[in-house]
Amino acid sequence: MDCLFCKIVNKEIPAQIVYEDDRVIAFEDISPQAPVHVLVIPRRHLATTLELKEEDESLTGHLIVVGNKIAADRGVAEKGFRMVMNCNREAGQTVFHVHLHVLGGRFMSWPPG
Numbered sequence: 001m002d003c004l005f006c007k008i009v010n011k012e013i014p015a016q017i018v019y020e021d022d023r024v025i026a027f028e029d030i031s032p033q034a035p036v037h038v039l040v041i042p043r044r045h046l047a048t049t050l051e052l053k054e055e056d057e058s059l060t061g062h063l064i065v066v067g068n069k070i071a072a073d074r075g076v077a078e079k080g081f082r083m084v085m086n087c088n089r090e091a092g093q094t095v096f097h098v099h100l101h102v103l104g105g106r107f108m109s110w111p112p113g
């Protein structure tokens with residue numbers, strides 16, 4: 001399987017890792033869309049959020065808890081930040097390994113583009 005984010009998990013390609021534990025890793029997005037733009041991903045390969053099942057609810061929640069920690073570390077938690085998971089092409093998913101975007105440090109519009 002040729003998955004970019006699995007290669008980051010396996011340290012086969014470099015990334016600026018900001019957090020890691022036994023279930024997830026977090027790293028700087030290569031093309032940041034805000035002053036804070038970190039991706040939190042499960043170590044295990046799951047192509048889209050549709051592959052997250054009931055038995056993965058703890059892992060799914062852990063992605064959010066780690067996203068909260070990153071927002072706090074970067075000083076955007078109280079000001080406001082956005083966590084996004086794009087699922088499939090029409091939503092804009094380009095890398096098919098589940099990832100949570102943690103975006104902050106600027107005002108954001110709604111609805112999203």
Ligand code: 5GP
Nearest residue numbers: 004015027028029030031086092093094095
């Ligand atoms: P998606 O569009 O699938 O929701 O988000 C994929 C994200 O991965 C994009 O924000 C993109 O900039 C980021 N990305 C793509 N390739 C790389 C890479 O090689 N390294 C890192 N750190 N981020 C990447």
Ligand code: ZN
Nearest residue numbers: 003006045097
């Ligand atoms: Zn993968």
